[in-house]
Amino acid sequence: MSGLVLYKVDASPPACAVRALGDMLGLAFDYENPDLLNLEHKSAEFMKMNPMGTIPVLKDEDFVVSESNAIMKYLLEKYGGEHRERLYPSDLRTRAIVDQCMFFNAGVFFIRLKVVVLPTILEGLKEPSPRQLQDVDTAFGVVEAYLENNKYIACDHLTLADLAVGSTAATIQCFRKLDAERFPRTAKWLDLLYEEPAFKKYIEPATKQLIEIMQAMQEKNRAL
Numbered sequence: 001m002s003g004l005v006l007y008k009v010d011a012s013p014p015a016c017a018v019r020a021l022g023d024m025l026g027l028a029f030d031y032e033n034p035d036l037l038n039l040e041h042k043s044a045e046f047m048k049m050n051p052m053g054t055i056p057v058l059k060d061e062d063f064v065v066s067e068s069n070a071i072m073k074y075l076l077e078k079y080g081g082e083h084r085e086r087l088y089p090s091d092l093r094t095r096a097i098v099d100q101c102m103f104f105n106a107g108v109f110f111i112r113l114k115v116v117v118l119p120t121i122l123e124g125l126k127e128p129s130p131r132q133l134q135d136v137d138t139a140f141g142v143v144e145a146y147l148e149n150n151k152y153i154a155c156d157h158l159t160l161a162d163l164a165v166g167s168t169a170a171t172i173q174c175f176r177k178l179d180a181e182r183f184p185r186t187a188k189w190l191d192l193l194y195e196e197p198a199f200k201k202y203i204e205p206a207t208k209q210l211i212e213i214m215q216a217m218q219e220k221n222r223a224l
């Protein structure tokens with residue numbers, strides 16, 4: 001028992017980012033898998049831990065924190081050792097850019113995934129609207145612009161920002177495939193991220209699972 005409990009589901013992009021970081025740091029999580037279809041993440045017990053009713057949630061003994069970006073920063077600060085400086089550089093400007101990308105992911109990019117995937121699974125959505133698809137491409141355009149100066153999203157090496165934004169960029173393709181001709185830097189960057197064993201280990205199966213879930217649910221919803 002490590003004392004670290006992570007509430008997650010396998011297909012969750014923010015949970016995958018946390019798990020990838022955990023691997024990089026050599027952390028062993030005990031997992032709890034709330035059943036989202038049965039709304040276990042909205043139960044009184046769960047909401048007491050995280051009033052947002054979202055996963056991931058981390059318990060470190062008697063301490064509880066939610067929001068993947070906050071969880072990753074906590075884990076890195078507490079357990080990061082030699083990885084701390086590389087993954088969340090202390091240089092003021094570099095750190096500000098890492099934060100910029102992480103806020104973009106939490107506030108914009110991941111939301112554009114969530115507003116399609118959750119309604120497809122839970123509310124009978126048949127397909128994303130043209131506007132929702134356009135919004136994803138606009139977000140890919142932001143990623144493409146962020147990658148203008150470096151091969152990683154915030155600086156010349158991998159940081160927490162790559163885990164956060166990269167997990168969304170890969171999994172959002174369960175309903176909007178990246179156009180590699182229009183967004184070539186983004187395509188190259190994703191290839192680079194897949195070279196990271198920890199990224200590949202969680203993000204690849206999550207993407208496959210989301211593709212299957214989306215196809216099955218869309219078929220079911222169209223037949224209703």
Ligand SMILES: N[C@@H](CCC(=O)N[C@@H](CS)C(=O)NCC(=O)O)C(=O)O
Nearest residue numbers: 012013014054055056067068069106
């Ligand atoms: N900004 C949050 C997003 C968390 C989130 O929305 N997770 C999804 C699963 S991937 C969830 O719990 N959705 C259920 C809901 O919003 O009701 C984070 O990074 O942790």
